[in-house]
Amino acid sequence: MDSNPDSGPSQLPTALPIKIQGLTKKYGSMYALDSVDLDIKSGEFLTLLGPSGSGKTTLLMAIAGFNRPDAGSIRFGDEEMILKAPHQRGVGMVFQSYALFPHMTVAENIAFPLKLRGVAAAESAERVDTALATVQLSGLGDRDIDQLSGGQRQRVALARAFVFRPRILLMDEPLSALDKKLREQMQIELKHLHEQLGVTTVYVTHDQREALTMSDRIAVINEGKLTQVDTPHVIYNRPANAFVADFIGESTMLPLTANESGGLQFDDHLIAHDHAGDAGSEWSLVIRPERLFVIGDEVIDPEKTVVFPGVIREFVFQGDTAFALASIGEQHNLSFRFGTDSSSSQDTLHPGDSISLGLHRSDVIIIPRDRKP
Numbered sequence: 035m036d037s038n039p040d041s042g043p044s045q046l047p048t049a050l051p052i053k054i055q056g057l058t059k060k061y062g063s064m065y066a067l068d069s070v071d072l073d074i075k076s077g078e079f080l081t082l083l084g085p086s087g088s089g090k091t092t093l094l095m096a097i098a099g100f101n102r103p104d105a106g107s108i109r110f111g112d113e114e115m116i117l118k119a120p121h122q123r124g125v126g127m128v129f130q131s132y133a134l135f136p137h138m139t140v141a142e143n144i145a146f147p148l149k150l151r152g153v154a155a156a157e158s159a160e161r162v163d164t165a166l167a168t169v170q171l172s173g174l175g176d177r178d179i180d181q182l183s184g185g186q187r188q189r190v191a192l193a194r195a196f197v198f199r200p201r202i203l204l205m206d207e208p209l210s211a212l213d214k215k216l217r218e219q220m221q222i223e224l225k226h227l228h229e230q231l232g233v234t235t236v237y238v239t240h241d242q243r244e245a246l247t248m249s250d251r252i253a254v255i256n257e258g259k260l261t262q263v264d265t266p267h268v269i270y271n272r273p274a275n276a277f278v279a280d281f282i283g284e285s286t287m288l289p290l291t292a293n294e295s296g297g298l299q300f301d302d303h304l305i306a307h308d309h310a311g312d313a314g315s316e317w318s319l320v321i322r323p324e325r326l327f328v329i330g331d332e333v334i335d336p337e338k339t340v341v342f343p344g345v346i347r348e349f350v351f352q353g354d355t356a357f358a359l360a361s362i363g364e365q366h367n368l369s370f371r372f373g374t375d376s377s378s379s380q381d382t383l384h385p386g387d388s389i390s391l392g393l394h395r396s397d398v399i400i401i402p403r404d405r406k407p
Contacts, residue, residue: 048201049076049234050110050234051073051075051111052202053072053109054070054072054073054074054107055071055106055107056069056071057072057106058103059089059104067106068258069106069259070089076234078251079235079251080250081239081244081248081249081252083245083253083255084256085256088257088258089255090238090255091207092258094236094238097236099119099123099125102116124201125200125204126203126233127204128203128205129191129208130208130210135179136178136179138179139176143190144175145162145197153198161197165197168193168230169190169192170189203234203235205238209239210241222247224248228248246270246282249265251266252269254282256277256281261274262278270283276403279320284322284323284324285320285323286323286369287318287321288319289317289319289403290306290319290403294313303341317402317403318400319398322397323368325393326342326371327372328372328389328390337395338395343362343389343391344362344391346384346385346388347359347360349384351374355372355374356373360391362391
């Protein structure tokens, strides 16, 4: 039975925080999860983001109860869940494949969790109607699943996951089967749905843009370990290490060395005046391609802007943006990206041309070099 009964069809559940401590899962000698600690706030939308095989789905399935960790604790509020079966945890789950029943109608699919919990028929019908309206499928309750589009099936899976009012909602790459345009539309709809329901949500994806679009916070995971947990703004603008900087968005990393004065240099370019690095210590400058700009005849203040002279090697038109690659020095390249409106400088840039690229010092991102996450 549901561990969170309620008294009326309009009542919303109280969201629960999730506290994970020392969670470890091994397959042979390989750590799928390596002593993971994570606090998920009540009512927040947290995304587990990482490449294939990073451990993000293993962590989600441990929260859901579908796999048993070798060590550690998972608490929903004050209640330990590590030994509880999935049906005892009261969580809503949306799978990558949606896992809808093809022999049932839309309404029957959505009502299935209520039937399992013994909800009366009249209340079940009211909840199903409310859920259909919430996911913008009113009037489609009598349809068969095979009559629905991919986006509609995704909405049915969502409605089924929250119709019994779970306090925690788990989603495993639910948008991966949709085309790009519909996927982006559903990202916004999911974000609004979360705001409406207020339920604690843990979402798994390998899509960086999706995570940045939807999340209150992002937990970046790699090789079974959390490498950084923070807001999308901080994750993108202040990555903690080279893995996060390289995995989240586009970036170029240039080697920096601390000088005797504590400043950091790339070749003869002084990047940071007083970084407090020991003389000779090694760092990396992370440059986002959209933060670079082409310098024309304007006067540049070196205290506010780092200037990189170079030569254009590649130029690619990509519709809403253009992408270019410039060599700086003998061994390094900088990629930069800019809009393609009529006022941009794209028509004046050609391979082989000399160019000066500017980076505002406020956009400088410095991380330790070659430090493993």
